[in-house]
Amino acid sequence: MAKVAIEMVKKAGVNVKQLLELLVNNAAAELTTYYYYTILRANLIGLDGETIKEIAETARIEDRNHFEALVPRIYELGGKLPESMVEFHNCSACPPATLPKNAKDVKAILTVLVEAERCAVRGYTNICNITAGKDHRTYDLALSILNEEIEHESWFSEFLGEGPSGHFLRRGETSPFVSKFLK
Amino acid sequence: MRTFTEKELKKYDGRNGIAYIAYRGKVYDVSASYHWRKGIHQAMHRAGCDLTEALEQAPHDPDLLEKFPIVGELVN
Ligand code: HEM
Ligand SMILES: [Fe+2]
Numbered sequence A: 001m002a003k004v005a006i007e008m009v010k011k012a013g014v015n016v017k018q019l020l021e022l023l024v025n026n027a028a029a030e031l032t033t034y035y036y037y038t039i040l041r042a043n044l045i046g047l048d049g050e051t052i053k054e055i056a057e058t059a060r061i062e063d064r065n066h067f068e069a070l071v072p073r074i075y076e077l078g079g080k081l082p083e084s085m086v087e088f089h090n091c092s093a094c095p096p097a098t099l100p101k102n103a104k105d106v107k108a109i110l111t112v113l114v115e116a117e118r119c120a121v122r123g124y125t126n127i128c129n130i131t132a133g134k135d136h137r138t139y140d141l142a143l144s145i146l147n148e149e150i151e152h153e154s155w156f157s158e159f160l161g162e163g164p165s166g167h168f169l170r171r172g173e174t175s176p177f178v179s180k181f182l183k
Numbered sequence B: 001m002r003t004f005t006e007k008e009l010k011k012y013d014g015r016n017g018i019a020y021i022a023y024r025g026k027v028y029d030v031s032a033s034y035h036w037r038k039g040i041h042q043a044m045h046r047a048g049c050d051l052t053e054a055l056e057q058a059p060h061d062p063d064l065l066e067k068f069p070i071v072g073e074l075v076n
């Protein structure tokens, strides 16, 4: 436990218990998304599906990275992961990104993907809002994750024809923003 | 339409499976929402309350409420 680190955050007026709950719930969202996206990716086949597979895979790997990056901060702040993985799954900040009934409906899969990313964008925006100027390290982490979530949202949204976002698929290493927390 | 006082609304905080929230005088039933399980939203908000002011700070618009049934009005 990082005693002084916690003291600083508390002194700045952050509700650490609530923040920890948010961090755990979002870590759960990341790991469960990683799992559910595995199934979505496997079903992204055919002419339409294969075009999306690459970005779905990048988003999947980066979400796992987000889980990895969040965990140390949870323990630093005196929190922990639930003992039971079932409990962990069920506390996720976002609903399961389950495969649509018609697994061949690529547009339906895309909708599941974009909604999962939008839930994440809202969640990390909130964590940024409550830590800004108070808990610098959590803010830096949440902002780094947010940067990647916004790109994930953009990739899927463009395929749904919602308009241009200016982003291209990931070139080079995954998690350009979060990687500093993974070293 | 059914009317709720703040005190009556408090009974529907999600603990007994029913989660109602008030926004701009209207009471919404959010019991079916994943995001309001056990009446708790984002570890920060509790059902059974008037959340008009809280929603101003939310990272989303009030239109997310539209898909939930209105079950009454909040009165003073
Ligand atoms: C800091 C405060 C809040 C945060 C961080 C927050 C966050 C979120 C998030 C991440 C979602 C999921 C949306 C998505 O999937 O894209 C959501 C949905 C929702 N929120 Fe909030 N919210 C906050 C405050 C509120 C308040 C005060 C109300 C009530 C008046 C509210 C009502 C709703 C409703 C009705 C939904 C839709 C639920 C559903 O579709 O099942 N939120 N919120
Ligand atoms: Fe993520």
Ligand SMILES: [Fe+2]
Binding pocket: A059, A063, A117, A120, A148, A149, A152
């Ligand atoms: Fe993501």
